[in-house]
Amino acid sequence: MPPWHYVGSALAVEFEADPKAAAAFLPEGLELHSGRCAAYFVEWQYASETGLEYLDPIRSQYRETIVLLSARFEGSAVAYCPFIWVDQDVALMRGLVQGWPKQIGSTWITRAYDLPSKAAPIVGPGGRFGATLSVKDRRLMEAQVTLRELTETPPSPSFARAVNTRHFPELVAGKHDLPAVHELVQLKSRDVQVSPIWKGEAAMEIFDHPYLELPDLRPTAVGAGYRFSFALTVDDLIPLRDLRTPV
Amino acid sequence: MPPWHYVGSALAVEFEADPKAAAAFLPEGLELHSGRCAAYFVEWQYASETGLEYLDPIRSQYRETIVLLSARFEGSAVAYCPFIWVDQDVALMRGLVQGWPKQIGSTWITRAYDLPSKAAPIVGPGGRFGATLSVKDRRLMEAQVTLRELTETPPSPSFARAVNTRHFPELVAGKHDLPAVHELVQLKSRDVQVSPIWKGEAAMEIFDHPYLELPDLRPTAVGAGYRFSFALTVDDLIPLRDLRTPV
Amino acid sequence: MPPWHYVGSALAVEFEADPKAAAAFLPEGLELHSGRCAAYFVEWQYASETGLEYLDPIRSQYRETIVLLSARFEGSAVAYCPFIWVDQDVALMRGLVQGWPKQIGSTWITRAYDLPSKAAPIVGPGGRFGATLSVKDRRLMEAQVTLRELTETPPSPSFARAVNTRHFPELVAGKHDLPAVHELVQLKSRDVQVSPIWKGEAAMEIFDHPYLELPDLRPTAVGAGYRFSFALTVDDLIPLRDLRTPV
Amino acid sequence: MPPWHYVGSALAVEFEADPKAAAAFLPEGLELHSGRCAAYFVEWQYASETGLEYLDPIRSQYRETIVLLSARFEGSAVAYCPFIWVDQDVALMRGLVQGWPKQIGSTWITRAYDLPSKAAPIVGPGGRFGATLSVKDRRLMEAQVTLRELTETPPSPSFARAVNTRHFPELVAGKHDLPAVHELVQLKSRDVQVSPIWKGEAAMEIFDHPYLELPDLRPTAVGAGYRFSFALTVDDLIPLRDLRTPV
Numbered sequence: 001m002p003p004w005h006y007v008g009s010a011l012a013v014e015f016e017a018d019p020k021a022a023a024a025f026l027p028e029g030l031e032l033h034s035g036r037c038a039a040y041f042v043e044w045q046y047a048s049e050t051g052l053e054y055l056d057p058i059r060s061q062y063r064e065t066i067v068l069l070s071a072r073f074e075g076s077a078v079a080y081c082p083f084i085w086v087d088q089d090v091a092l093m094r095g096l097v098q099g100w101p102k103q104i105g106s107t108w109i110t111r112a113y114d115l116p117s118k119a120a121p122i123v124g125p126g127g128r129f130g131a132t133l134s135v136k137d138r139r140l141m142e143a144q145v146t147l148r149e150l151t152e153t154p155p156s157p158s159f160a161r162a163v164n165t166r167h168f169p170e171l172v173a174g175k176h177d178l179p180a181v182h183e184l185v186q187l188k189s190r191d192v193q194v195s196p197i198w199k200g201e202a203a204m205e206i207f208d209h210p211y212l213e214l215p216d217l218r219p220t221a222v223g224a225g226y227r228f229s230f231a232l233t234v235d236d237l238i239p240l241r242d243l244r245t246p247v
Numbered sequence: 248m249p250p251w252h253y254v255g256s257a258l259a260v261e262f263e264a265d266p267k268a269a270a271a272f273l274p275e276g277l278e279l280h281s282g283r284c285a286a287y288f289v290e291w292q293y294a295s296e297t298g299l300e301y302l303d304p305i306r307s308q309y310r311e312t313i314v315l316l317s318a319r320f321e322g323s324a325v326a327y328c329p330f331i332w333v334d335q336d337v338a339l340m341r342g343l344v345q346g347w348p349k350q351i352g353s354t355w356i357t358r359a360y361d362l363p364s365k366a367a368p369i370v371g372p373g374g375r376f377g378a379t380l381s382v383k384d385r386r387l388m389e390a391q392v393t394l395r396e397l398t399e400t401p402p403s404p405s406f407a408r409a410v411n412t413r414h415f416p417e418l419v420a421g422k423h424d425l426p427a428v429h430e431l432v433q434l435k436s437r438d439v440q441v442s443p444i445w446k447g448e449a450a451m452e453i454f455d456h457p458y459l460e461l462p463d464l465r466p467t468a469v470g471a472g473y474r475f476s477f478a479l480t481v482d483d484l485i486p487l488r489d490l491r492t493p494v
Numbered sequence: 495m496p497p498w499h500y501v502g503s504a505l506a507v508e509f510e511a512d513p514k515a516a517a518a519f520l521p522e523g524l525e526l527h528s529g530r531c532a533a534y535f536v537e538w539q540y541a542s543e544t545g546l547e548y549l550d551p552i553r554s555q556y557r558e559t560i561v562l563l564s565a566r567f568e569g570s571a572v573a574y575c576p577f578i579w580v581d582q583d584v585a586l587m588r589g590l591v592q593g594w595p596k597q598i599g600s601t602w603i604t605r606a607y608d609l610p611s612k613a614a615p616i617v618g619p620g621g622r623f624g625a626t627l628s629v630k631d632r633r634l635m636e637a638q639v640t641l642r643e644l645t646e647t648p649p650s651p652s653f654a655r656a657v658n659t660r661h662f663p664e665l666v667a668g669k670h671d672l673p674a675v676h677e678l679v680q681l682k683s684r685d686v687q688v689s690p691i692w693k694g695e696a697a698m699e700i701f702d703h704p705y706l707e708l709p710d711l712r713p714t715a716v717g718a719g720y721r722f723s724f725a726l727t728v729d730d731l732i733p734l735r736d737l738r739t740p741v
Numbered sequence: 742m743p744p745w746h747y748v749g750s751a752l753a754v755e756f757e758a759d760p761k762a763a764a765a766f767l768p769e770g771l772e773l774h775s776g777r778c779a780a781y782f783v784e785w786q787y788a789s790e791t792g793l794e795y796l797d798p799i800r801s802q803y804r805e806t807i808v809l810l811s812a813r814f815e816g817s818a819v820a821y822c823p824f825i826w827v828d829q830d831v832a833l834m835r836g837l838v839q840g841w842p843k844q845i846g847s848t849w850i851t852r853a854y855d856l857p858s859k860a861a862p863i864v865g866p867g868g869r870f871g872a873t874l875s876v877k878d879r880r881l882m883e884a885q886v887t888l889r890e891l892t893e894t895p896p897s898p899s900f901a902r903a904v905n906t907r908h909f910p911e912l913v914a915g916k917h918d919l920p921a922v923h924e925l926v927q928l929k930s931r932d933v934q935v936s937p938i939w940k941g942e943a944a945m946e947i948f949d950h951p952y953l954e955l956p957d958l959r960p961t962a963v964g965a966g967y968r969f970s971f972a973l974t975v976d977d978l979i980p981l982r983d984l985r986t987p988v
């Protein structure tokens with residue numbers, strides 16, 4: 001039961017993808033704004049209103065990779081997520097309810113520590129951070145960011161403005177194409193907080209894959225990289241449009 | 248190849264175990280100092296001298312649970328480790344070389360973030376942290392610490408003073424009891440750094456297990472809990488005594 | 495897209511639970527038939543119609559623990575599943591569409607081999623098989639079966655006759671109690687095949703858990719154990735009743 | 742403590758590698774026999790003499806990928822293992838004692854069932870089996886075998902004739918190059934049993950990797966594929982030669 005409280009530490013990379021390929025991932029009701037995409041690699045911790053789940057942290061912690069496209073809904077800029085991977089089932093289920101098309105994947109992100117060491121980067125100019133995503137035993141993405149300076153501007157597209165597709169299929173014979181739920185929704189977070197944002201240059205690769213379509217979004221150019229933390233609470237959603245074909 | 252650089256964030260709990268049970272874990276050459284034990288739950292990051300392994304963090308990060316006993320070697324206070332669990336094979340192998348009797352286990356530790364959130368404790372008075380250990384799908388240990396104040400004194404016994412047993416068995420028939428390597432060694436870290444140390448009250452449980460002997464060290468009393476970070480480099484070892492039975 | 499083809503090797507245990515506790519898990523529309531329950535531990539392999547997923551077996555194989563209650567729907571005996579755990583996300587998603595309330599869990603089952611060895615039981619009188627379930631690093635169930643004889647009668651309740659609850663929540667504020675989908679459905683498998691069924695005596699334990707309700711079904715008596723394989727195809731479902739509160 | 746009893750079901754592929762690359766993996770004392778190699782993907786179950794570990798199967802089951810080279814020791818044909826990956830620490834430790842250079846890796850192998858199903862291959866002409874290896878979230882090997890006929894001849898090189906290097910490093914400063922144990926040993930299994938052996942055509946790929954040297958053995962040609970089971974007991978070893986540099 002919501003509200004759901006989250007805090008996460010993110011490494012993010014802005015990149016450009018082929019606009020035609022990006023547009024092909026958009027649902028009805030959204031149009032492409034530009035080929036600008038962003039990948040977020042996040043180390044999350046979660047708690048319900050009274051649960052203190054983080055004291056039994058296997059219930060509370062998870063790592064996630066989120067890919068976002070730049071889209072428009074009725075003229076306003078929004079973000080749309082064609083791919084997202086987490087490593088815990090509870091996060092997957094809460095995500096499905098919000099329309100995040102979550103699958104299970106393995107995300108790793110360089111950590112910073114509050115001590116100087118050859119085993120960790122500094123959070124400051126020259127600090128180098130990496131992140132990787134693997135799905136079903138195959139490496140899918142690798143990113144590296146070298147921090148240079150503080151910025152006031154978070155990466156874009158931002159998942160603060162995400163529009164998602166909630167979807168629940170039908171299985172009755174003859175109705176496999178008529179989902180029970182298929183609707184465009186706008187996420188609504190509250191109590192959002194953001195740490196100071198470090199920005200720098202980035203490198204990123206998306207690898208070939210035999211059946212996932214993520215490589216269609218392979219970067220044609222890689223932009224800036226970012227590192228920051230943020231916290232938010234979710235307990236609401238704005239329905240935008242029912243996408244089911246009228247029967 | 249050493250040197251090996253480490254930085255870790257630790258939750259630690261001091262506790263008392265039955266002295267007879269604790270003494271039974273000591274190798275020849277060590278005697279028990281007291282029933283005082285400590286459990287450390289650590290989230291590590293590692294790098295070799297030039298490897299920057301933390302940029303591909305699955306190579307560099309691991310979580311570890313360490314149990315230490317209070318022992319004496321030739322009159323000096325030392326720590327001895329009867330049980331230690333990690334979640335990455337590379338850490339296991341480097342540990343075996345140092346005499347840590349590492350097995351694979353699953354450790355989880357509450358994380359702190361640099362933002363206020365219901366999803367994370369504060370690093371300060373009242374902040375509550377938890378840690379758990381599971382081995383082969385069974386929960387073995389659970390600990391909770393509530394931070395109260397800063398302290399100058401790290402938990403004791405400390406693994407800065409660990410004496411280990413390096414061991415490599417023989418498999419030739421008739422020689423299974425005559426290990427190829429069996430020696431008492433003193434660990435030697437350099438470039439050790441410690442963050443400010445938070446201290447508070449703690450709770451800890453060790454659960455029954457059908458074949459592991461860890462429950463012999465079940466707490467008869469639980470002392471203080473701690474949270475801190477530390478960094479160190481390993482590339483040396485002091486041999487103390489050959490423990491092989493003369494043939 | 496269905497059809498979905500499955501083949502599995504199962505260890506099953508019949509047991510009795512407190513009827514009041516069992517009845518509390520039933521949705522509206524079902525009534526309890528008896529306190530008789532069954533636990534199935536299954537090692538599955540899956541393929542779509544043309545996918546040959548089993549050639550990249552991480553896409554195709556999964557292990558599952560299923561708990562079934564004996565219920566009635568409009569006078570007919572059916573099975574109802576309050577708990578089911580799998581270890582792969584694709585199986586979880588296909589399960590949700592069928593109304594199986596799948597969570598991620600770790601199931602292990604003794605294997606038989608076609609060679610005599612001290613490392614494996616025989617599939618025949620005296621062969622001993624074990625199975626375990628763990629969820630989020632806690633052991634939840636352990637079962638053992640000693641085979642005695644072949645039988646024509648599969649364990650009961652049987653998931654061939656399962657009635658499930660398809661459920662997809664609403665997240666819009668003020669509507670958290672009004673799910674978008676909440677319906678009773680009857681599973682419909684085709685091309686079902688069953689191997690010879692071995693039967694014998696069984697032991698089973700359900701362990702305490704801090705927040706899962708499975709221990710409410712702790713066995714008051716343990717009945718027979720079974721080992722067998724079966725194959726089936728799923729591409730249809732019979733809707734029985736819409737369970738949503740009329741708005 | 743030995744004896745250690747094992748039973749496994751294997752998919753194997755014979756292939757040719759560049760002889761110069763293969764020879765570079767051999768320790769002093771062995772010379773290359775030919776560029777012929779074999780990869781074995783094995784689903785194992787283990788038991789100690791009295792332990793019945795397979796009743797708590799997470800203690801007993803593991804999957805393994807083994808790469809073998811064709812070598813000679815004092816004129817006799819032997820097999821030498823440059824790479825081996827398992828997914829359980831207990832198997833890793835028992836392997837190290839035998840000189841297997843085990844690391845942790847993720848192996849998946851198609852299963853056969855005793856029922857006809859689109860979700861499983863037949864064990865007979867036309868049955869198609871796959872196997873994959875991944876290490877630290879990267880896919881390293883993929884193999885496929887199509888069964889054609891029974892054969893009396895097992896794949897070659899065979900790990901029945903393995904010669905291994907037992908190795909335990911020194912960590913005392915200045916002695917990192919003088920291992921405490923470094924010796925050539927001949928494995929000695931007893932009570933070996935082999936099932937009927939199916940043979941057919943095979944395909945196999947070894948993928949690029951940023952730091953593992955396995956791709957040096959990339960197939961220049963792929964030979965036959967095999968599927969069979971075998972059982973054996975280990976409790977002895979023949980020391981062949983001490984490889985430590987005289988001090």
